[in-house]
Each structure stands twice: as structure tokens, then as C-alpha cells.
Amino acid sequence: QVQLVESGGGSVQPGGSLRLSCAASGTIFSINAMGWYRQAPGKERELVATITSGGSRNYADSVQGRFTISRDNAMSTVYLQMDNLKPEDTAVYYCNAAGYAGTLWRYFEVWGQGTLVAISS
Numbered sequence: 001q002v003q004l005v006e007s008g009g010g011s012v013q014p015g016g017s018l019r020l021s022c023a024a025s026g027t028i029f030s031i032n033a034m035g036w037y038r039q040a041p042g043k044e045r046e047l048v049a050t051i052t053s054g055g056s057r058n059y060a061d062s063v064q065g066r067f068t069i070s071r072d073n074a075m076s077t078v079y080l081q082m083d084n085l086k087p088e089d090t091a092v093y094y095c096n097a098a099g100y101a102g103t104l105w106r107y108f109e110v111w112g113q114g115t116l117v118a119i120s121s
Contacts, residue, residue: 002026002110004095009115016119017083022095022112024076031099034071034078038091038117045094049080062088085119092116 008020024031035050049069050058057069068081078095095112 002101002108004112006095006112006115009117011118020080022078029100029105034097036080038093040091087119090119
């Protein structure tokens with residue numbers, strides 16, 4: 001069974017920075033894509049950024065140029081560096097990973113438990 005553990009959320013003022021981490025554990029054969037999503041109060045969950053095992057990145061327009069996603073394939077970990085944070089970035093951020101795991105290399109897609117990011121002055 002694959003699990004994701006997130007860390008790094010918190011509260012900062014507008015213009016500040018935070019770095020989120022998400023580590024995958026379990027009998028993992030490969031992780032194809034890892035990413036970050038967020039859900040603000042009263043809104044649907046939305047994509048923030050994704051990164052493939054080859055390093056291809058995709059960002060939501062709202063965070064392009066401010067957020068940077070990266071991953072350490074050897075550690076099965078994905079990071080989200082968030083700079084120049086704005087109040088509208090306030091949300092619960094969820095990590096997501098998809099790939100193959102277990103002795104039978106079964107496909108999996110899992111979510112982390114979520115970490116709160118709050119931006120306010």
C-alpha cells in the first residue's frame with residue numbers, strides 16, 4: 001500500500017514563501033506523475049502543479065512564475081516551492097501520486113492528507 005506524507009504548510013504574510021514536501025512510501029516500483037492540488041473553502045479542488053518522472057512540469061496559470069515543483073525520484077518525494085504568496089493562495093494543499101507498486105506492479109493513485117497554507121496580513 002502506497003502512502004503520502006505531506007509537510008511544510010503554515011501561515012505567512014503576503015509576499016512570503018513556503019516550501020511543501022510530500023514523501024511516498026510503500027513497495028513502489030515506479031511513480032509516473034506527482035503533483036499538488038489545492039482546495040479553498042467553498043471551492044472545488046484544483047490543480048496547482050504536476051511533474052512527471054522525466055521532469056516535465058505543468059502549472060496552473062494562477063501560480064506560473066511564483067511556484068516551482070520539483071521531485072527527487074530516488075526518495076520518491078515531491079516539493080512545491082511557493083514564493084510571492086497571495087491571500088488567494090490560501091487553501092488546503094494535497095499531494096497526489098500515480099504509478100505502479102507491489103509485487104504485481106499494480107497501478108495506484110493516492111492522495112496525501114492535506115496541509116493548510118494560510119496567507120494573511
